Amino acid sequence: MCEGAQATLRRSPGDVQRDLRRIFGDRRALAGARRAAAAVFCGAARAWNPGRGRRFWLAPMSGFAESFWVRTHYLFAAAAVFCATLIVHLTRAWFDLADQAMIYLLGVLLVAARLSRGPALFAAFLSVAALDFFFVPPFFTFDVTDKRHYVTFAVLLVVGLIVSTQTVRIREQANARIEAERERTRSNLLAAVSHDLRTPLASIRGSAEVLLDPAAVPSESERRALLSAIRDEADRLAHLVTDLLELTRLDSGVVRVKKDWVPLEEVLSSALHRVEAGLVDRAVEVRLPDVMLFVSADSALLEQALVHLLENAIKYSPPSSPLEISASQQGASVMIAIADRGPGLAPGDEQRVFDKFYRAADQKVPGAGLGLTVCQAIIFSHGGTLRAENRSGGGACFTITLPQEGEPPPFEEEAA
């Protein structure tokens, strides 16, 4: 293809831009160039580093999807060099060869930062070729009259190779770090889950065993205590399993958020009803606008989120302290705040409270540290946000912001 392009360009050396368009516009020529470049490049890469070459270029080439992907990456690399060529061409009046080499280098760097090593090296080679072909006299040949230019080429190539290799390596290291971090979170999670699952199981099993043991003669009150323990621990397990399942379903996107326009009052009263037993005689102040406030949400999920926030507030504040719930329309969003008069959040906990299995310092409070995580996942699934902060005067406040799209359908009042 290069021969053909050369010939075409020789015939009309005047307008480089038009000819570039003509060359790159020819799809067959481009495909040919790509094949040739890939072949040359793979050979070069293998020669340069055979062991790695096999692993990095050939392995991903197997399978149609991957080879397509790899090919697209090489296309991107070629496009980057093309852009560099265009920039160099447009700015050739002001820049000398060294500056032009720098612009190509920038292209190589970008390719290295975004894509893998292969396309980056390809971009480096292509840059040298393009610089020589278009901008080193005699133009539109690979001939070089001034031997000093070879130094520029060599430097461009070497710097390009080093930079691309290094950039890719840095990126790979960063990825490895993220992967390691993820792995650590995962194993922490596993440890927490297995601990929280095993403890109630051990208690249930142990209690049942005592009750079944003919040698053990528990008194009636002991017997009842053991039976209550079995029931309570089973409840704890059920709670944990429900939260875990819910979280998994939300994380994996299995849950379909079925949005409807629901009066917030309805969802809230339903959530309050579900935590009734925990509220006992606690004062709950609910401040809602007089006009019925609608939210576009999945009512079952939103109710679940509110239940988690309420349970959290109940657990982390003294039994006699009041809870305050307020909601309002703020522009295109609905804000729902649940505030308590407990000890509030420890510094730095504002974000951490939402982490899986994160528990605030007070370990006497029962729970697995999943409620707020589930709550956040639900709010995220609605495109909303959940914020935790301390209130003035003491206590914590959790604020849900739910973006609203459109308007609730109109409602005609009927005559009484």
Add this chain to the structure above:
Amino acid sequence: MIAGAKILVIEDDPQVARFLRATLEGRGYRVLSAENGVEALVMAQQHVPEVVILDLGLPDIDGVEVARKLRSWSRMPILVLSARGLEAQKVEALDAGADDYLTKPFGVQELLARIRVALRHASGATPGAVFQSGPLRVDLEHRRVFVGSQEAHLTPIEYKILVALVQNAGKVVTHKHLLENVWGPNAGDRAHYLRVHMTHLRRKLETDPARSRVFTTEAGVGYRLHVEDA
């Protein structure tokens, strides 16, 4: 409680079946057990139980299908057992003819309360001329509603919704059922209107609408009018 009422427990898990049997027999009910849908349908035909407790996750036939088949020839109350988060499944079962549902894991008291409600409805005990639950009193004959000694003024639609709930007091009533009751078979998608009317109804009839005790919402399913159990 109707002593000795016959209850068919359709549950494939032997542990749950055993605990249900122990609980129910302890309260004087006679318990029949079926482990799968086919067996259940045969037993229902043979023994004609007064209440059916149906687990939706059966090994052979879908529980919803069992409910539909039972309903095709009998009016016996069907109480469905299902896991949380499967609201759609519950609605499907209720629309197929089930009367109420319990979310696993459930407490024994909850189960017994549901069975009492089911038996009360099955015994044909139509609500008397006056329905009473806590401070709420509905005089169906004179179409008057009171909260304590105060009369509440409802719109025609609100009253229709209230009557539908009273007729099914203690049971969950699905959105679809209420919509059809109030707006007729062509109610279409008026769930939004229903919610607004329900909110109005609550504001008028609950002492604290934000912490409603008389009308509870079963998210994604429908509403329930609570009966103060005697």
